[in-house]
Amino acid sequence: MKIAIASGKGGTGKTTLAVNLFRSLVSRRQEKVLLVDCDVEEPNDVLFFKESQLQSEKSIYQEIPSIDTTSCTFCRLCADYCEFNAIVVIPPANFAEVNPSLCHSCGACLVACESEAIWVRRESIGSRKYYSLNAGSGILEGRLDIGSAMQTMVIRDLKSSIPEDLPWVILDAPPGTSCPVVETLSDVDYVILVTEPTPFGLHDLKLMVELVRVLEIPFGIIINKAQMGDQEIYSYLEEEKLEIIGEIPFNRAYASQYASGNLFHDTPDEVKVSHEQILQRLIEKGILR
Numbered sequence: 001m002k003i004a005i006a007s008g009k010g011g012t013g014k015t016t017l018a019v020n021l022f023r024s025l026v027s028r029r030q031e032k033v034l035l036v037d038c039d040v041e042e043p044n045d046v047l048f049f050k051e052s053q054l055q056s057e058k059s060i061y062q063e064i065p066s067i068d069t070t071s072c073t074f075c076r077l078c079a080d081y082c083e084f085n086a087i088v089v090i091p092p093a094n095f096a097e098v099n100p101s102l103c104h105s106c107g108a109c110l111v112a113c114e115s116e117a118i119w120v121r122r123e124s125i126g127s128r129k130y131y132s133l134n135a136g137s138g139i140l141e142g143r144l145d146i147g148s149a150m151q152t153m154v155i156r157d158l159k160s161s162i163p164e165d166l167p168w169v170i171l172d173a174p175p176g177t178s179c180p181v182v183e184t185l186s187d188v189d190y191v192i193l194v195t196e197p198t199p200f201g202l203h204d205l206k207l208m209v210e211l212v213r214v215l216e217i218p219f220g221i222i223i224n225k226a227q228m229g230d231q232e233i234y235s236y237l238e239e240e241k242l243e244i245i246g247e248i249p250f251n252r253a254y255a256s257q258y259a260s261g262n263l264f265h266d267t268p269d270e271v272k273v274s275h276e277q278i279l280q281r282l283i284e285k286g287i288l289r
Contacts, residue, residue, distance in 0.1 A: 004190075007193065038155050040155055
């Protein structure tokens with residue numbers, strides 16, 4: 001069972017829920033539970049687990065085509081084949097070049113080139129790390145290289161390393177609704193959307209709901225910082241007949257604990273109860289067992 005925790009915007013409490021759900025599953029003697037941090041631009045799940053130990057690290061590379069202009073006939077077939085507009089060919093100037101930031105390493109240009117003028121080089125775009133914990137199956141983390149735009153490729157590599165025999169995988173998705181989020185949500189069994197009762201939270205929740213509906217993935221809603229904003233989000237959920245899995249009240253002391261990385265120590269009772277109710281609701285729905 002792969003469960004993704006997602007949100008239409010940052011700061012809603014997505015990571016807080018992901019690490020708490022992971023910890024709760026582990027505490028219920030679900031030893032084979034893996035937490036996967038897919039927020040590759042700002043991975044921080046491991047910061048909340050003081051006992052974590054880095055066990056392995058692997059570089060992730062992108063294969064980028066390069067054009068040998070001494071062999072190139074400047075026929076433009078490679079540029080025509082490239083659906084990402086990553087190749088520029090200017091025949092009068094005998095100029096041909098591949099833009100690495102736009103290239104998706106699909107290989108179409110290699111098929112198109114009839115003069116064998118294209119060769120491939122490898123360029124680092126990020127890394128994949130595995131951390132062991134005292135219990136559970138640990139944490140997988142993707143980390144994008146500074147300056148790289150290949151978030152989706154790093155996430156794809158990260159997910160490909162998830163062992164197939166694990167009964168439970170929690171994926172902490174990037175915020176938003178762009179390609180990295182779509183890549184994270186692809187092939188998951190259930191999505192938990194975390195939102196907040198504010199105009200911005202409602203706006204971005206609507207975008208996220210539209211996305212998961214297009215992807216045809218079952219989902220439920222968790223309202224974080226409940227009772228802090230307005231009631232518009234509840235009206236929207238009622239109109240759309242969307243299920244609220246649970247609500248987490250805003251607690252200033254708990255927010256301070258998050259900021260200091262001490263998320264699991266002296267958790268306020270009202271927050272602890274809300275997390276237990278969410279877990280119980282997921283069990284009742286058959287998502288967790």
